Amino acid sequence: MTDIKKKPADEQLNFEASAEMQKKSDEIIKKLDKESTTRSFSGVMKKIFFVLCLLVSLYHLYTATFGPPLTLIHRSIHVSMMLALTFLMYPMCKKSSFTTPSIIDWLLVALSLAAPIYISTNYLGVVERAGNANTMDMIMATLLVVLVLEASRRVSGNVLSILSLIFIGYGLFGREMPGMFMHRGYDWLSLSNHFFANTEGIYGTSVNVAASYIYLFILFGAVMSKSGMGQLFNDLALSLAGHTKGGPAKVSVLASGLLGSINGSAVANVVTTGAFTIPLMKKTGYSKEFAGAVESAASVGGQLLPPIMGAAAFIMAEMLGVKYSSIIIWAAIPALLYYLGIIIQVQLRASKDGLVGLPKEQLPSFKAVINSRGHLLIPVFFLLYMLFFSGTTVVYSAVLTIVLTIIVAQLKKETRMSFNDMVTALADGAKQTVSVAVACACVGIIIGVCSKTGFGLTMANTIIALGGTSILFTLVFTMITCMILGMGLPSIPAYIITAAIAAPALAKLGIAPAAAHMFSFYYAMFANLTPPVALASFAAAGLSGGDPMKTGFASVKLAIAGFIVPFMFVFSPQLMLIDTTVFEGVWTAASACLGVFLLAVATEGYFLAPLALWLRVIVLAGSLGLMYPGIVTDAVGVTVCAVLYMIQKKKEKSLKTA
Template structure:
């Protein structure tokens, strides 16, 4: 009898291992298909060592400049872009037919050319700066070379969309005299336009590259160090211990784990395949449909970029563009992000109740106390980072460097998390590799921003959006939302935000909307392009893992993320949701009423609370939900009244069903 049990156990382990391997293989296929940023070469032998050393040198340079200060602005930014270009042409094949293990001769030529810009700028910095706006032939050649290298690197890293969009903007800058109506401008020759991209801080070496070279690189390196210490395992175990046993537990585990990891890694698709490979099979096992399981994972993964404290690095760019402290962005983003995740959690709970789904057995789950004893100390660097950002008075860059050091020290406290010298060196290399996709996107988007600043296109678009919206702020917000989501299609999250903020945020600011709310509004809808069909990369990746229909998964993702689609309208009309110009008491009341509103919104979408909700009542509570999410005495009173009606009607219906 015992032998039979042992054989059954062994067979179960073998099946589990095989399923895990199959899911891992599927994850790799999906990420290569949908996430262009992950399609990199696999080096071996001498080339592997050369590339490894290059990555370490890149990380050491950024750590050094963060600690002791960078060189002159244009030199520092040109060195950063040059390093990222070198790594790109070595890491990313030119096309599908290119070798996946060895760079070609053309790749090595591009690597050599990538070094030209910083060498040129450094050798004649004074003359280079003095000639700004009056470029000579050599300046134009170097500028043209830089633009071509950045466009090619972006094509390899992010796919065709961003590079083609940049070319469209370049054409707009060159042929402005031929543009119709209000889009007409004086037009610029290539010498003037290329010099604008190259010789100042409004083009390729602009704000986005500055943020990538300082904040983003360090925080991605911080994430790489945390990963080596086992932080990902901690997040998974914590989520399982906290929510795995509850009704619909695996879906809640997905939401919690994806939120934690998404805040750090900043890539929706990568987050989907990382946590989804673990959580989607669990959700399907407990009874969730393929489409709903995929939707939960994709909605939660996209939301990670909205969740403080790191917000997938986009928060640093927002802080730079607004000219505020990074800690301010964390405060402004906190309540909207929590409302977004609360909406997903409540819908998961309601769906589980409606379908009679249960959680995982407790004896198959990690114990919270055991998890915290084993790896809980890894949370200390996160608390240390928050202390440094809010209370220390030091710069974000210095805080990031110290937090990396603290993470390494704290990891040494327990044997299971202890990092060897090899782990630390690997983390340095991984940090450099993971930064490449973000840095190249930031450089390429500098071309678009450069055209906007040179031609006034941003102001023109702002006027167009306002003209379409007429005198109604609501209509203007709707047109801005559509613009952001269209621009965000097929783009990585950071360039999507930068472009939408440059084009759409000024339209909102002209209507008297707080700049912080305008930027956050643009940011939310740029992120949601990952969820909304027809181009919904995160949803499609999750569908690939779950085996569900991609379009149905995308639609289910939008339903789950519905709170996130409404919250931006709310904090534009009522900045209290972002804790702007409000007291603590007002902020707390706003948060509470908004939470109740999100609950009612989830009930209206899911059509269930204790029992099936009638269609007319769903409409009533939808109105109440919107009222509660829009702070004000009258709207709050209407919303609370609708909530009370919902509670009594549904409780009465539940009793009647039990009696029957």
């Protein structure tokens, strides 16, 4: 930690996670995050696996720089690589060796190579026979489906694989389905070929995005991590907010948001920054549950915060057929509203409980942080420039940003990367992409069935039928659908499935496609917070020692603005800066910020003094008025603000004189 004065051991604040806390973090992430339960190699096997990961990264860098081979060949190679790494990294079951792959694992690795070899050597035949497959095509397609399902089971657990099997059953037995869900039904030859021989199944949009944007930006995150970007975010947060009222909680929000915007993984973000911030929050007086809730809410929000967000944002850009820079613009104000809501609640809780910040003399100074590691922000600004102004592709921009990050890191001793650090970052990028890539491949089975059978359109009609003519009811049903799916699935497949099912329903009601997709995106992400399956909240509770369910509900309370914001930008697309003037955008954003402030006050029940229940209800109504677009509703909200201030100021004076 930079610029911290030395003190006796019993007085020195411990800003680094202790060995015990780090051990607890590792245990929690392995218990809750299936994607992190990987083998630990040693000796020759460790070197072999390292080289394989390095070759995978070099292949993706080469194709990003000089162009990939034919579409189907490139995507099959990518999936094959990810499957091979999966069978080496992830044990078949709990009883399997966690140090050495079995003979079955090596056999599966060998079989993973079959599809790209077959497609490469029979490319014209495979493409020309699409829809009229032969027996060999069916054998290769069946093998691919089985490998993808098994890889998904190992990486993400049973839910996604079982859901894929259910959809396969739906595709096969459509004639037996009731009512509007009935379809003509397809035999396995036709269905499996749809998964294998075109770009609407396993080798569809999600795999294309995983093989290009997602891989490179995960690689960028791995390089940034090796250069010490995480330390920079922690130090920046401490220098800016550590000394303020409730400082450690604000540090958690800032550090988790910044780190999450780069790595896009909620659970991993919780255990990375939480091991550092949660002990600080507890030490300054926050309860165990509240400390865990702050960390989990802030970490989940990182998937919504530009510039990189979660990997699902790249898929959204591809599905909507827009530039990724457009996604950044659309997401900016809603993400800031989300974090504003958390920060205000943290401030109000600190005021209510009389909590203070950390001693300023024991914190790093902003100037010292910038001097030692501030240059690491250059690649982030460079990336933004490339995305918005350069005119180059996102993929090429990512490659240049990775190269620049390595160069910039060499400027200072604290961040300098050795050759070993560089190649390790490349290998880490391959390992970190496996879980995302396998999920994208598996969800391709579900999307393939939807496109073949028209299931997405059927579900859209069902959602509209349930919602009737009310857009609000339709949005509520969509929200419930998204969150139920998100509870059992990783965030990326949860978004892809909900976007395929729910977004068309919203678009049919005249809602802008961008707002419809962002609505699905938000609620698919929030399943990480919401009990009964709230992985981010449960991980934070494991670090804080708090009750997992109480932490989950506290997380929902902190993130309450995020649950309302999607409704806001559906009814007021100006919040996403869609078809709006500068004045309209500024006005809408300002009224929304004021609405989020009132919502936080109503939720926490405190402003300058405790609020009576009747006043909390009025403040809540005022917040909703400000969030709903319209001059009259804004006027009501501003009036409530003024009345709240006068009542609270009077009550504050009476409490001081009492």
